[in-house]
Amino acid sequence: MRHNRASHYTAARRDETAPPAVSGTSIASDPMTRTDLHDSIRAVLWQGDHLRLLDQRRLPFEETAIDCRSAAEVAAAITDLVVRGAPAIGIAAAWGVVLAARADPATLPAALEQLRAARPTAVNLMWALDRMKRAIAAGADAAALAVEAQAIQDEDLAANRRMGELGAAQLGPAPVGVLTHCNTGSLATAGFGTALGVIRAGYAAGRIDRVYAGETRPWLQGARLTMWELARDGIPATLIADSAAAHLMKSGAVQWVIVGADRIAANGDTANKIGTYQLAIAARHHGVRFMVVAPSSTVDMTAASGAAIEIELRAATELLGYGGQRTVVDGAQAWNPVFDVTPAELIDVIVTERGVIERPAQTGLALQFGPPA
Numbered sequence: 001m002r003h004n005r006a007s008h009y010t011a012a013r014r015d016e017t018a019p020p021a022v023s024g025t026s027i028a029s030d031p032m033t034r035t036d037l038h039d040s041i042r043a044v045l046w047q048g049d050h051l052r053l054l055d056q057r058r059l060p061f062e063e064t065a066i067d068c069r070s071a072a073e074v075a076a077a078i079t080d081l082v083v084r085g086a087p088a089i090g091i092a093a094a095w096g097v098v099l100a101a102r103a104d105p106a107t108l109p110a111a112l113e114q115l116r117a118a119r120p121t122a123v124n125l126m127w128a129l130d131r132m133k134r135a136i137a138a139g140a141d142a143a144a145l146a147v148e149a150q151a152i153q154d155e156d157l158a159a160n161r162r163m164g165e166l167g168a169a170q171l172g173p174a175p176v177g178v179l180t181h182c183n184t185g186s187l188a189t190a191g192f193g194t195a196l197g198v199i200r201a202g203y204a205a206g207r208i209d210r211v212y213a214g215e216t217r218p219w220l221q222g223a224r225l226t227m228w229e230l231a232r233d234g235i236p237a238t239l240i241a242d243s244a245a246a247h248l249m250k251s252g253a254v255q256w257v258i259v260g261a262d263r264i265a266a267n268g269d270t271a272n273k274i275g276t277y278q279l280a281i282a283a284r285h286h287g288v289r290f291m292v293v294a295p296s297s298t299v300d301m302t303a304a305s306g307a308a309i310e311i312e313l314r315a316a317t318e319l320l321g322y323g324g325q326r327t328v329v330d331g332a333q334a335w336n337p338v339f340d341v342t343p344a345e346l347i348d349v350i351v352t353e354r355g356v357i358e359r360p361a362q363t364g365l366a367l368q369f370g371p372p373a
């Protein structure tokens, strides 16, 4: 393993013996630099002529990167969860557009379409592509598109820092226990994180003393990724099975559930990782408060309510086995929706970089985002 503290990742080198992690793409796989701070985690890194993605399917035990050299490779990496988390896939897609422009501007319409189809629920993907499309319409060349993609990435990091401050101010002052779901940290964003950014800021301010993370079946984003990020930061963290959440709340160990979002409708209904809805129901029953943290790029004012949000259904095989090993009897069927919608009535606070919306069911998002489109 080669370490290079001057850059975030070690230089990629083609490993002919490694199995292709994303079918049909050329992959350079190599260990990435290990550092100790969340600031050093970069899920998406532009390398001047290609895009380097930290392969999140292999964490926490392997820090390897995949180099994408075409929009098609970026789209495949998004679909296959090499890169995941609503803001991060929007950022990766923006760089995918840059790759298409550099290769041949004539391929841009097809590239935009292919990237848009990579995953259906996280609206940050469509938001970022629409922004790149507007830049193309305004005459941007590949270099100008790279500036736009970098701006999308930089603005996301700034939004996360701001949401961290705003969300942490909602807590305490006495330190609380917090439950989170999936992974909303540096890995899911340009850095720092949304819900995990609030947790980072809250812990730093002495307003959080313990974080519980649901494991997040079947891809284990909570177990593999959130626990990894929290361990690197030295934040006290306890993993729970997803099905232990109501029991945890009943014990009195948590006062807040803090989660991210993949799409927030105009009325405040929020799509997020499957299992979020049942956390919100259990939280309301136990008097535990429920906070959603997401940048404005996650807000979709064209969706009047959660009913308008497409929920991604993934392959049944993701549920029928574990670690490459089949665990369910042959011939069994499985249903694998990977997001659900939490109704606004169950949400106490929505935090975006524009501010805090308390009891969103009463006002919707119009206070910050204007009337529904």
Ligand SMILES: CSC[C@@H](O)[C@@H](O)C(=O)COP(=O)(O)O
Binding pocket: 084, 085, 086, 087, 122, 181, 182, 183, 184, 185, 188, 189, 193, 194, 195, 221, 259, 260, 261, 262, 272, 273, 274, 338
């Ligand atoms: C800041 S990330 C917010 C959401 O994207 C996150 O909670 C989530 O549901 C991610 O799902 P994933 O399937 O891992 O992309």
